[in-house]
Amino acid sequence: MRSLNNPIIWYLMRGSGVxxxxxxxxxxxxxxxxxxxxxxxxxxxxxxxxxxxSISLLAVVxxxxxxxxxxxxxxxxxxxxxxxxxxxxxxxxxxxxxxxLSLDLLAAVIVTSLLRxxxxxxxxxxxxxxxxxxxxxxxxxxxxxxxxxxxxxxLDTGVxxxxxxxxxxxxxxxxLRNPYPKYLGTxx
Amino acid sequence: xxxxxxxxxxxxYGHCAELLPELVELDEWGYPxxxxxxxxxxxxxxxxxxxxxxxxxxxxxxxxAR
Ligand code: SF4
Numbered sequence: 308m309r310s311l312n313n314p315i316i317w318y319l320m321r322g323s324g325v326x327x328x329x330x331x332x333x334x335x336x337x338x339x340x341x342x343x344x345x346x347x348x349x350x351x352x353x354x355x356x357x358x359x360x361s362i363s364l365l366a367v368v369x370x371x372x373x374x375x376x377x378x379x380x381x382x383x384x385x386x387x388x389x390x391x392x393x394x395x396x397x398x399x400x401x402x403x404x405x406x407x408l409s410l411d412l413l414a415a416v417i418v419t420s421l422l423r424x425x426x427x428x429x430x431x432x433x434x435x436x437x438x439x440x441x442x443x444x445x446x447x448x449x450x451x452x453x454x455x456x457x458x459x460x461x462l463d464t465g466v467x468x469x470x471x472x473x474x475x476x477x478x479x480x481x482x483l484r485n486p487y488p489k490y491l492g493t494x495x
Numbered sequence: 496x497x498x499x500x501x502x503x504x505x506x507x508y509g510h511c512a513e514l515l516p517e518l519v520e521l522d523e524w525g526y527p528x529x530x531x532x533x534x535x536x537x538x539x540x541x542x543x544x545x546x547x548x549x550x551x552x553x554x555x556x557x558x559x560a561r
Binding site: 344351428 | 504508510513548550
């Protein structure tokens with residue numbers, strides 16, 4: 308691919324990366340909320356699942372922009388192999404490879420979800436669990452690669468994303484203790 | 496066309512009853528009760544959407560009632 312030496316590409320790559328992390332976080336939170344069968348009087352359950360699906364589509368778009376701009380930018384110097392495979396890189400250490408690995412796991416999650424009607428629920432679900440490995444890798448990639456490390460807003464975003472995931476996980480795990488909680492029931 | 500549920504897959508998430516209040520009711524344990532009658536033409540798009548939204552892929556819209 309021809310390299311472009313244009314600061315806009317560079318900014319686009321960083322910006323789309325941050326947006327992808329935020330959207331990915333929201334998707335994971337909504338996914339966990341779906342398994343917890345979250346709903347309120349105003350917010351039926353299918354809203355959670357519907358948002359989980361449509362926001363994941365949006366996240367894929369931003370991830371596509373992030374990868375395309377990383378490949379195109381002459382300053383970032385990312386090769387196609389480095390973007391797709393978990394390889395160590397002289398410039399970025401392991402951080403770039405973490406992003407690539409996160410991408411690979413995510414690709415498996417997305418492909419199985421698109422073909423969900425053609426496979427057993429069990430296979431789909433086991434692959435879907437990879438999202439729990441993909442998110443921390445994406446997070447480490449974002450924070451560790453460190454382009455915006457010095458910026459306060461970037462750290463705040465990272466902390467907010469990690470905090471949101473942690474709180475949602477605890478909320479989900481608490482529900483495991485009671486297999487027939489109130490939010491599930493219809494009648495008394 | 497008839498709406499069917501695979502009771503082994505269904506986990507009682509209840510999305511179907513939320514999406515198709517005209518057709519699906521939940522029993523007291525939260526599992527769906529399918530309508531006996533075939534799905535009317537006008538409701539078919541809504542039913543197809545519900546089939547896609549079922550988190551367990553337990554719903555199907557079948558040509559003829561078995
Ligand atoms: S949406 Fe699917 S899993 Fe949920 S109650 Fe209906 S059939 Fe069962």
